[in-house]
Amino acid sequence: MSQPQIARVALDVPLRTFFDYCVPDGQPLSASDIGYRVRVPFGRQQKIGILVELPAASNVALAQLRPLDSVLRDLPPLPADWFRLTEFCAAYYHAPLGQVMLSTLPAGLRATTAAKPRQRRQAAIVAAAQPAPELTAEQQASLAAIDTLAAGFNAYLLHGVTGSGKTEVYLRLIERALAGGRQSLLLVPEINLTPQLEARVAARFPTAGMVSLHSELGDAARTRNWRAALTGAARIVLGTRLAIFTPLPELGLIVVDEEHDVSFKQQDGIRYSARDLAVFRARQSAIPIVLGSATPSLESWANATADAGRGRYQLLTLHERAVEGARLPEVLRIDTRVDKTQDGLSGALLRAIEQRLERAEQSLIFLNRRGYAPVLACAACGWSSSCHRCAANLVLHLSDRRLRCHHCGFEARLPKACPTCGNQDLSPFGRGTQRLEAVLAERFPQARVVRVDRDSASSRKQWEALVERIRCGDADILVGTQMLAKGHDFPRLTLVGAVAPDAALFAADWRAPERLFAQLMQVAGRAGRADRPGQMLLQTQFPEHPLYAALARHDFQAFAALQLEERQQAGFPPYAYQAMLRAEAPQMADALRFLSVARACPLVEREQAVNFYDPVPMRLSRRASLERGQLLVESPSRRALQRFLTQWLPQLEAIKPPSRLRWHLEVDPLEF
Ligand code: ADP
Ligand code: ZN
Ligand code: ZN
Numbered sequence: 116m117s118q119p120q121i122a123r124v125a126l127d128v129p130l131r132t133f134f135d136y137c138v139p140d141g142q143p144l145s146a147s148d149i150g151y152r153v154r155v156p157f158g159r160q161q162k163i164g165i166l167v168e169l170p171a172a173s174n175v176a177l178a179q180l181r182p183l184d185s186v187l188r189d190l191p192p193l194p195a196d197w198f199r200l201t202e203f204c205a206a207y208y209h210a211p212l213g214q215v216m217l218s219t220l221p222a223g224l225r226a227t228t229a230a231k232p233r234q235r236r237q238a239a240i241v242a243a244a245q246p247a248p249e250l251t252a253e254q255q256a257s258l259a260a261i262d263t264l265a266a267g268f269n270a271y272l273l274h275g276v277t278g279s280g281k282t283e284v285y286l287r288l289i290e291r292a293l294a295g296g297r298q299s300l301l302l303v304p305e306i307n308l309t310p311q312l313e314a315r316v317a318a319r320f321p322t323a324g325m326v327s328l329h330s331e332l333g334d335a336a337r338t339r340n341w342r343a344a345l346t347g348a349a350r351i352v353l354g355t356r357l358a359i360f361t362p363l364p365e366l367g368l369i370v371v372d373e374e375h376d377v378s379f380k381q382q383d384g385i386r387y388s389a390r391d392l393a394v395f396r397a398r399q400s401a402i403p404i405v406l407g408s409a410t411p412s413l414e415s416w417a418n419a420t421a422d423a424g425r426g427r428y429q430l431l432t433l434h435e436r437a438v439e440g441a442r443l444p445e446v447l448r449i450d451t452r453v454d455k456t457q458d459g460l461s462g463a464l465l466r467a468i469e470q471r472l473e474r475a476e477q478s479l480i481f482l483n484r485r486g487y488a489p490v491l492a493c494a495a496c497g498w499s500s501s502c503h504r505c506a507a508n509l510v511l512h513l514s515d516r517r518l519r520c521h522h523c524g525f526e527a528r529l530p531k532a533c534p535t536c537g538n539q540d541l542s543p544f545g546r547g548t549q550r551l552e553a554v555l556a557e558r559f560p561q562a563r564v565v566r567v568d569r570d571s572a573s574s575r576k577q578w579e580a581l582v583e584r585i586r587c588g589d590a591d592i593l594v595g596t597q598m599l600a601k602g603h604d605f606p607r608l609t610l611v612g613a614v615a616p617d618a619a620l621f622a623a624d625w626r627a628p629e630r631l632f633a634q635l636m637q638v639a640g641r642a643g644r645a646d647r648p649g650q651m652l653l654q655t656q657f658p659e660h661p662l663y664a665a666l667a668r669h670d671f672q673a674f675a676a677l678q679l680e681e682r683q684q685a686g687f688p689p690y691a692y693q694a695m696l697r698a699e700a701p702q703m704a705d706a707l708r709f710l711s712v713a714r715a716c717p718l719v720e721r722e723q724a725v726n727f728y729d730p731v732p733m734r735l736s737r738r739a740s741l742e743r744g745q746l747l748v749e750s751p752s753r754r755a756l757q758r759f760l761t762q763w764l765p766q767l768e769a770i771k772p773p774s775r776l777r778w779h780l781e782v783d784p785l786e787f
Pocket of ligand 3: 502503504505507520521522523524525738739
């Protein structure tokens with residue numbers, strides 16, 4: 116009797132191991148079957164896995180191996196570079212490889228029952244196929260510098276002010292890749308916010324079979340698009356972070372637009388950075404990658420600037436707006452210690468809005484806080500609306516008369532009276548977009564005020580309808596969160612007011628200034644076109660603050676230099692590498708105890724190149740009834756940190772935590 120063939124299979128289970136099966140007699144598998152999906156028994160269920168290896172021997176006794184059920188050959192096998200990418204992701208983020216592999220597949224390809232194919236939905240937006248514009252000198256220079264012909268890895272940081280024509284540069288690069296018979300992957304932060312880009316790419320390359328991949332796509336569509344990428348039918352893939360895992364057998368170019376955007380970082384499950392994986396993928400595929408932004412992340416900036424001593428990326432700059440005559444908006448700081456605000460609005464801002472109304476132009480009032488007010492309070496007894504499940508306030512949403520927790524989703528009806536003392540006169544404190552909307556509607560009764568935030572534009576459809584309404588001029592004053600800051604061209608918009616940016620200046624999170632600068636720069640960039648210059652009014656009590664001063668000069672470079680210097684002195688990234696161990700449990704003591712045990716692993720004592728902070732409660736110390744603690748680990752060397760984590764993880768997994776405690780490790784954490 117001959118020995119049965121062994122099939123090693125990756126499965127979506129939280130274990131750092133593959134699973135061996137025996138191959139039924141008469142249906143031997145060959146190396147070319149590696150990368151196919153397979154159906155296997157697992158416990159009492161059936162599971163879909165991926166065939167990763169046909170090993171000569173198994174650690175499991177042959178008699179115990181269960182037979183593989185079937186090999187699914189409905190799709191081409193996953194290519195070798197996809198394996199390398201998922202392997203890297205699992206190794207770098209210390210996640211179980213099987214989970215990484217399976218979680219990157221569309222759900223339809225993971226299901227044991229085949230999904231019904233559905234009718235293809237017609238693309239919502241049909242753009243006029245505009246001809247490509249003649250390139251500006253700066254665009255030409257950037258394109259000339261980007262080497263897409265020589266096979267090989269090259270990373271470019273395209274730093275271009277808002278409206279400088281970065282997208283046009285991407286399109287020309289994609290055109291080159293197409294001509295060379297290669298596929299292109301274009302990653303964008305939130306596809307929801309960029310239907311215009313989708314339309315623009317599809318209009319420019321109508322025969323390239325462009326597909327998009329993002330989380331709002333239905334299962335059937337996602338499977339179909341993913342399949343088109345894998346078979347090579349789609350030459351361009353436009354997607355959000357999850358699209359980094361798309362198998363692309365002829366990939367020739369990766370572009371990451373708005374590369375600084377935090378939404379490239381997955382915040383739960385496998386906490387990967389799609390931007391960082393993109394760089395890895397380009398390197399292993401030996402192809403160019405272009406990271407584009409008006410306000411690059413300081414990590415990328417340090418990689419691209421010689422004075423940081425790195426120069427791993429080549430820096431390309433677009434200083435000027437692309438449209439002839441278009442200038443960057445003027446940024447004026449309104450000192451609210453002098454020009455006191457009323458209902459959050461200074462006299463200068465009110466006058467500026469009035470002027471725009473007279474000229475039939477639009478104003479955008481930017482406030483990154485949704486709801487009516489961040490808290491409802493009772494002046495008589497001091498009660499305030501707080502979430503009983505989180506260490507956070509319940510936000511007042513007056514439009515549907517509810518109190519909502521923005522952290523856990525808890526909501527309650529608006530109380531008629533104070534729940535502790537019965538006082539009927541409860542007052543909202545602070546200001547959110549809904550309140551600002553109400554104030555503006557009252558101040559300017561003749562104006563059409565439109566609010567754009569996650570409440571008013573919760574679906575892509577609502578969002579598209581709002582954007583269309585604004586574009587066609589059926590709105591005078593927009594009140595919006597950062598949702599409105601990104602990538603939109605509103606031709607009549609000439610004024611941006613930032614009403615309360617100061618809080619972020621002194622936030623506990625040391626990355627807050629970087630985000631604030633990026634947000635303000637982006638939202639300012641919405642104002643002004645060639646024929647109508649734009650203006651941003653920034654209400655602040657700290658008009659001399661260096662961040663605002665740099666912003667007023669549109670001087671990202673100066674801002675970045677200041678920040679990098681501070682970070683270097685403090686030993687923060689990008690001058691250090693970090694990992695965060697987080698634990699949550701019903702009792703804070705349990706969470707902190709787990710972290711202390713983790714910190715006391717024998718290994719910790721020996722590792723010289725790694726520094727450990729103390730276990731502490733997280734800033735949002737309770738969320739959804741769980742107390743949360745964190746332990747930060749840091750090293751000046753990425754390699755040392757990785758080496759340590761690789762040894763630490765098995766030790767962590769060996770700790771027996773209290774039953775309701777959960778923990779996870781995040782590499783390169785963004786939020787503190
Ligand atoms: P960015 O991505 O840098 O914000 P875009 O690529 O969206 O900029 O370009 C901003 C505007 O300038 C768009 O309306 C685009 O059509 C236009 N544009 C881009 N390049 C050129 C060019 N070379 N000549 C004229 N207009 C251009
Ligand atoms: Zn009260
Ligand atoms: Zn809550």
